[in-house]
Amino acid sequence: MSTGPWTDEENDLIVVDYFTMLADDVAGRPYSKSDHNRRMLEKIDRSRKSVEFKHQNISAVLKGLGEDWIPGYKPAFHFQASLVDAVARWLARNPHWLARKPNMSTKSALREPSSIWIGPPPTHSNQPPPQELEQTLHIARKFDVAARDERNRVLGRAGEERVLEHEHAALIGAGRADLARKIRWVANEDGDGLGYDVASFTPNGRSRLIEVKTTNGWERTPFEITRNELAVAEQRRSEWCLFRLWNFSREPKAFELYPPLDAHVSLTATTFQASFG
Structure with a gap:
């Protein structure tokens, strides 16, 4: 089982799989993370723990890109620079993702106008590490x-x-x-x-x-x-x-x-x- 740095091919494979789950998550469609992980383990020679952590790394990259990520994969930092490139490659091949219309499925002509939650702005006291x-x-x-x-x-x-x-x-x-x-x-x-x-x-x-x-x-x-x-x-x-x-x-x-x-x-x-x- 490989324990070294992830290759570009491995990164590309897991990024594709991550966005497949993310698309389902954003759309509210059911999906199984364990099924996705099992299929990923059939494609790459990595441990389950390594695959899980790489998903968290992808969430961190998407956070930096100002994009959605899968809530169940909390962003984990200190990732390889090559992973950022893999996510960028996926976005370049799939321009529809960044150009997609916002999910306004909750909007209805019959619904009363609603207020947005307004909180405090970011400050030095509440910034991440x-x-x-x-x-x-x-x-x-x-x-x-x-x-x-x-x-x-x-x-x-x-x-x-x-x-x-x-x-x-x-x-x-x-x-x-x-x-x-x-x-x-x-x-x-x-x-x-x-x-x-x-x-x-x-x-x-x-x-x-x-x-x-x-x-x-x-x-x-x-x-x-x-x-x-x-x-x-x-x-x-x-x-x-x-x-x-x-x-x-x-x-x-x-x-x-x-x-x-x-x-x-x-x-x-x-x-x-x-x-x-």
Whole structure:
């Protein structure tokens, strides 16, 4: 039985099997992890414990990529760099996975609008162990997860629609149906460029300008923010907020950030505009 580093062929085989289980898990279809593991052991010369741990490693890689993972396989770090490459190869061969529509199966025209769970934003006090955090964020930087999420218009629009529903529910719950009727999806009606996506209100009638950032990943998944969004956040501090939606394809959760943003996050310039003088 092999005990050395996993080969590319072995990594590719187990990554394919993992995504087969993950697709079933996301869709709510029944599947048996023990059956999958038994079939995997017939293909590769590894121990059951080694296969189980490799599944946990794949979960950790997907966490770094800002993607879903199988809840039953808790992310385990300190994995081979070659495993990251194997997951990246699978995603490159299956572009439909990243382009898939969010699972909105719970949405129904007959269901009352619902609020999103909003918790505290990430802080130094609740961050993972340093090595785990660094390995996760290294993957996110290498594969530019923030830019990928920003380019995913299906994900972005679905997130904005979900925030619209949340704002309606919050105002109706506060007895302000009059304000709920005035909420506007400005990114859809007026286009991008205003520095926020949704124009809503607080229950006391104060303007609430919401910039929505959505990811299927965990709460620390990096996100992109434009110079214009930062400018509007600064100019309209008392009204503007960033609504960060995470775990979106499973059970959407959120936190809110208020200006100044550099009090909450590290802002890194990633692109520059070139012009001729």
